[in-house]
Amino acid sequence: MMTLLLLLLFLCEAQSWVASKPNFVLLMADDLGIGDPGCYGNKTLRTPNIDRLARGGVKLTQHLAASPLCTPSRAAFMTGRYPVRSGMASQSQVGVFLFSASSGGLPPSEITFAKLLKDQGYSTALIGKWHLGISCHDPGDFCHHPTSHGFDYFHGLPLTNMRDCKLGEGSVFTAAFRLLVLLPMQLIAVALLTLVVLKWLGLFRAPPCAFLFLFLLATLLLGLLLGFLHYFRPLNCFLMRNRDITQQPMSYDNLTQRLTADAAHFLRRNAETPFLLVLSFLHMHTALFSSKDFAGKSQHGSYGDAAEEMDWSVGQILDVLDELKLANNTLVYFSSDQGAHVEEVTVKGEVQGGSNGIYKGGKANNWEGGIRVPGIVRWPGVIQAGLEIDEPTSNMDIFPTVAKLAGSPLPQDRVIDGRDLMPLLRVRTRRSGHEFLFHYCNSYLNAVRWHPPNSTSVWKAFFFTPKFSPEGANGCFDTHVCFCYGQYVTYHDPPLLFEISRDPRERNPLTPTSEPRFWEILEAMQEAAARHARTLQDVPNQLSLGNLMWKPWLQLCCSSLGLSCQCDREDQDGRQSP
Numbered sequence: 001m002m003t004l005l006l007l008l009l010f011l012c013e014a015q016s017w018v019a020s021k022p023n024f025v026l027l028m029a030d031d032l033g034i035g036d037p038g039c040y041g042n043k044t045l046r047t048p049n050i051d052r053l054a055r056g057g058v059k060l061t062q063h064l065a066a067s068p069l070c071t072p073s074r075a076a077f078m079t080g081r082y083p084v085r086s087g088m089a090s091q092s093q094v095g096v097f098l099f100s101a102s103s104g105g106l107p108p109s110e111i112t113f114a115k116l117l118k119d120q121g122y123s124t125a126l127i128g129k130w131h132l133g134i135s136c137h138d139p140g141d142f143c144h145h146p147t148s149h150g151f152d153y154f155h156g157l158p159l160t161n162m163r164d165c166k167l168g169e170g171s172v173f174t175a176a177f178r179l180l181v182l183l184p185m186q187l188i189a190v191a192l193l194t195l196v197v198l199k200w201l202g203l204f205r206a207p208p209c210a211f212l213f214l215f216l217l218a219t220l221l222l223g224l225l226l227g228f229l230h231y232f233r234p235l236n237c238f239l240m241r242n243r244d245i246t247q248q249p250m251s252y253d254n255l256t257q258r259l260t261a262d263a264a265h266f267l268r269r270n271a272e273t274p275f276l277l278v279l280s281f282l283h284m285h286t287a288l289f290s291s292k293d294f295a296g297k298s299q300h301g302s303y304g305d306a307a308e309e310m311d312w313s314v315g316q317i318l319d320v321l322d323e324l325k326l327a328n329n330t331l332v333y334f335s336s337d338q339g340a341h342v343e344e345v346t347v348k349g350e351v352q353g354g355s356n357g358i359y360k361g362g363k364a365n366n367w368e369g370g371i372r373v374p375g376i377v378r379w380p381g382v383i384q385a386g387l388e389i390d391e392p393t394s395n396m397d398i399f400p401t402v403a404k405l406a407g408s409p410l411p412q413d414r415v416i417d418g419r420d421l422m423p424l425l426r427v428r429t430r431r432s433g434h435e436f437l438f439h440y441c442n443s444y445l446n447a448v449r450w451h452p453p454n455s456t457s458v459w460k461a462f463f464f465t466p467k468f469s470p471e472g473a474n475g476c477f478d479t480h481v482c483f484c485y486g487q488y489v490t491y492h493d494p495p496l497l498f499e500i501s502r503d504p505r506e507r508n509p510l511t512p513t514s515e516p517r518f519w520e521i522l523e524a525m526q527e528a529a530a531r532h533a534r535t536l537q538d539v540p541n542q543l544s545l546g547n548l549m550w551k552p553w554l555q556l557c558c559s560s561l562g563l564s565c566q567c568d569r570e571d572q573d574g575r576q577s578p
């Protein structure tokens with residue numbers, strides 16, 4: 001009897017302890033620039049809900065994405081580690097997954113914050129974009145899938161939103177088509193023509209099979225191109241619920257509404273248990289989309305419409321938290337995986353990339369515009385409302401912050417690069433945990449940031465910088481994204497040094513004359529980079545050509561009938577139809 005009572009008491013204790021754990025709602029936008037939200041200074045784009053979140057919490061003004069590209073940035077966010085540590089940093093030009101049937105992804109050995117929280121009894125959900133792989137060896141293993149990385153529930157897009165997912169929005173493969181299909185076709189046409197002329201002139205007796213061969217080659221190339229164009233959308237742009245496909249190809253009709261409604265259902269279902277919701281928006285990546293209520297309503301074209309729709313979604317989530325009286329027990333975070341993609345301009349000249357405010361560059365490079373992203377953290381009653389903090393912080397910091405608040409120890413067998421944000425957010429300290437931050441362009445160390453403990457200065461030294469094209473532009477418009485090595489960059493020895501705290505626009509590189517401690521500062525930064533390099537281990541490259549390529553045997557398809565891959569089991573309110 002006594003034992004039973006004690007057991008009951010213990011269970012009650014455990015219950016109340018579990019109930020006292022805070023909830024987490026982590027909102028991640030795609031390609032949203034720091035110059036876009038109203039609370040970061042935009043006067044014409046309307047983001048009242050993001051602004052409301054900022055007013056109720058802390059606005060970080062030097063919040064940095066661990067990488068300026070989706071896949072590596074999200075890998076770092078999920079694991080609290082630089083993407084090179086998990087093999088999620090490419091050594092080639094392609095830095096993100098482009099096919100759903102690639103074998104690369106977040107390795108099963110990596111530990112996400114979702115996994116830690118699930119182990120602490122949290123209900124965990126990812127709604128929206130993942131972009132960290134699906135399967136390793138066979139289509140049923142789901143080794144990289146959110147449900148294998150600590151999420152009880154997944155509803156969304158395993159790959160990413162892209163132009164090819166929406167009819168009439170163009171293609172991200174235009175340059176590749178030009179190189180791999182159109183150029184060979186032109187060469188074949190020239191060869192055929194030459195053969196015909198030579199034969200006609202009687203100068204050369206080409207065997208008929210030569211004509212046939214060239215003709216077949218051309219037909220094959222054309223067939224591949226048409227096949228690719230026809231099948232790309234269903235094969236890569238589909239929605240899943242847990243491990244089942246629910247809509248293939250994905251429809252953009254009310255897409256934000258559906259995902260938002262599902263996120264709200266998740267909150268309501270779990271109001272009594274501690275939960276982690278990661279709402280990972282498909283906005284603001286191209287193809288841009290918005291529903292009837294938002295289309296044509298903003299002052300900034302389809303980009304503005306999409307941003308205002310995303311802001312609406314943020315508002316819906318905040319409203320549900322209020323309604324469930326959970327706001328005071330929930331830490332809400334809002335950020336973007338990297339800066340705005342400034343090179344997104346359509347052939348008609350419509351600007352489809354966002355604003356990085358005063359900052360140089362953007363997505364895919366490590367100028368401040370590519371990595372300095374919105375960063376808002378709200379937790380009423382715990383974090384003072386209306387604060388603005390300019391210390392260097394990283395999206396990797398969410399991992400240890402969330403783990404600690406949930407009562408989870410950090411993994412001891414690996415380096416965690418993120419730092420607990422709470423002491424800074426609660427103003428227990430004025431300094432962030434980052435004396436140094438390392439800015440990678442894919443797997444190449446691009447720049448180092450140093451905030452010396454005894455000073456207010458923040459220094460940033462570049463080992464190389466991207467060659468903007470055309471020259472004088474604020475981005476790599478000729479290649480659509482900046483690349484990280486070779487002819488596409490300028491190497492700097494000595495490194496190009498800026499004092500970011502005084503020159504946030506990165507306009508005036510310092511010299512030994514303009515900065516008397518020039519060599520001393522660079523030496524400290526180079527030593528830090530060398531120390532950091534010694535902590536790196538050789539790991540399998542998840543973004544190697546072999547892991548990036550389309551592997552037909554990994555392809556998921558919801559219909560067993562041939563190659564059509566068409567189905568729709570999505571409900572308008574986000575729930576699955578029976």
Ligand SMILES: *[C@@H]1O[C@H](CO)[C@@H](O)[C@H](O)[C@H]1NC(C)=O
Binds near residue numbers: 253254257
């Ligand atoms: C989108 O949602 C609205 C409001 O719920 C509804 O009236 C409309 O029919 C939906 N549109 C589509 C294309 O499903």
Ligand SMILES: *[C@@H]1O[C@H](CO)[C@@H](O)[C@H](O)[C@H]1NC(C)=O
Binds near residue numbers: 036041043304355
């Ligand atoms: C506000 O955002 C829009 C859309 O990205 C952009 O065109 C505009 O320049 C921004 N305004 C400011 C002041 O940054």
Ligand SMILES: *[C@@H]1O[C@H](CO)[C@@H](O)[C@H](O)[C@H]1NC(C)=O
Binds near residue numbers: 328380
């Ligand atoms: C939430 O916390 C704030 C700030 O401490 C307080 O003013 C408010 O009354 C609390 N709301 C609820 C519902 O407890």
Ligand SMILES: *[C@@H]1O[C@H](CO)[C@@H](O)[C@H](O)[C@H]1NC(C)=O
Binds near residue numbers: 452454520
């Ligand atoms: C700050 O400390 C570093 C070493 O920790 C030293 O090199 C540097 O001179 C110091 N700067 C100032 C302004 O005291």
